[in-house]
Amino acid sequence: MLCLSISDSFGQNRRKSNRRARLEAAKRDNLQKIQEINKIIEKTEQKKEVSVGKLNAIGERINKQSRQIDIISENQQLLENEAQELTRVTTELSGNLEKLKAEYAKMIFASAKTSNKFNKLSFLFSSANFNQLVRRYKYLQQYSEAREKQAVLIQKVRTELLAEQVKVLQKKQEQASVLREKITETQSLQVLKGKQSDVVSQLNQKERVLKNQLASNKQAVERLENMIARIVEREIKRSQERERNSRANDANKSNKAESSNKSIAMNAEESKLATSFSALRGRMPWPVGSGFISDHFGVHRHPVLKGIKTNNNGVDIQTSAGNDVKVVYDGIVQSVVSIPGANMIVAVQHGDYFTVYSKLSNVNVSTGQKIHSGQKIGVVATDNDGTSEINFQVWKNFDKINPENWLRGR
Template identity: 40%
Template structure:
């Protein structure tokens, strides 16, 4: 047998005699699984933090709705405002419960992963202890100096002697490393068990919270049923209120349509006057040039020489925009879906379009905008820069403010007081009045968005809360 082959055979036999184990495929797979789990745990807290933020936001909405509900409950009689507040609170409460369920699923998954990690760590610890035991047993065979010396001098060559000497030194280092690894694994196991206990306690606390929130939901459903029953007994009053509201809505629609028509006509007159003034100025310049003997150099004016504003026919279906109002209009459109709410707190109590009456059967109501129920005395603010086009009072809608944003218009109705005047330039977030509170204790603002004569859904324009 060649000397090189004998050398490698000797190394293999020595390693086998000492019982030094090589990392098994199972151990390597467990390590990869632990690494993968660690990476997953590194991204998990972001999802949990997001759930917690959503829960805090939902609880804040519940507190706001509860305050609004309390104001409507101060009156002895049930009202639609009270019913709307209860519906909103129920909706938000259901969101809280869904959020808690998501958190529970997250924690349950985390607990299962931690339990698996604990089991894998225990297996690794048992394997390390067994390996360490084999090392100790092998070391006992060469426990005294005589055996180690005999092992060294039994070498058949100097190279073999050096290999055995290096092996003895490395063997001691392996034992120390193995002991340190066992200690580290035990510490990791202890930390995992502590974390597992914390997660189980968190899960138990969240389960108790979920039960409490479900009980609150049942209580609110009972209150809602009671209010619906009381309102059903007031059918005649509800029909009278609905008739008054429809009349007020019709008056407001007529006012908005009239103001939009007036603004379209006014803008057209201004554009025509500007075009005529520019045409007259050019005509005077041409005559002056002709009188100075330079008539041949002055180009004859044709229709194509007119500016785009002059060349365009006068529109009767939309506002004729100047460069400034066109920029404002474009900016308003660019902020679609991100515009402010007209009030800083509250909820949508009646949505845009046609929908069934909340109590009266087979009765359909139509809303040109959205009704936002809020707290008494809440300031109403402009959602975007613009010019106050109209300040008026409409019976059934109280004070209204209409603001122009180029070819867009926003309408704020059901105001108690108004703090702006017609023609005033307002900025975004600027207060324009305060919300009106009716005798039932309901504080509600009616908000509409128009583009020229087209009625738009405000929910598509304001941001999410």
């Protein structure tokens, strides 16, 4: 029973160790993201003026700091559970040790009565017959062996007890270390929240500037949306013309249905490309190697201006200055243009899907070029506020799709 109990305890500790290993991996991953965001914040702080980009970076830093505290708290609870389990095992071993020592004391006392040769011989030769003598001899022999085994078992349990007591001490030291770490991270979180409040306060004093920026951004968004819509419309017309020519050469043209004016009539190669692109949902690579989503898809409140809502046809991804921008899948470049407020823009077709990358500089591709997944198409642009971010959009024909549902977890 003793060995089974200890074995079960060790099995539980192994499972908890695996859980802690996963927590440590999550902690390292989150720390790496914190370091990336810190670099982004440092870049924005090189400019004396505060910006929405800086506010977004601090907000994401707060999110990651909160996540770090959650991980530490979970690890803290795990350590507490392990400490309780070790204490339970230690108490159980201590109780077992006392029982073994008491039993051994009784054996020693009983053995003392027959410790000399005369008592043993008297015990043997007082047997009623030879068979009883043999049984008494075996009893004395087994009793002696039992005492020796009991002594070995006592030593074994004493050693295990000492080992568990050392583990309890180590676990308490780990708990103290984790508690100090949590206090430090919580203090850092409060500092970040104070910095966030200061930035919001300063931005509130720049309401007119922010509204002018918002109006300029709105115009850029409208121009970009119109540009994409024209590309889609052009490709639909081009595909329909190709389909009409195909039907004119087809003896069974009457059996072919007319394609819709709202979707691209794809050939076999384009259809295969679109199908494989659609399989990227939830596991699409990010167009930049590092960074975070600073502005989400759809309509939402402005981070500073009260009562004002903004609309994003894609997502803004804030990253480090000079980062490469890469296409997320194989396709054909359908447009490379410059729009005021959106810098350089690259639109790529993937069958009846389109991905659009704006706020680029130093574009490396040209219209009509076939490109492959992961190929560099440009470099992220940095605005006057020191914010480096791209706008990434996904369209299917004329329908705008939320890229967050497609990008793999980061």
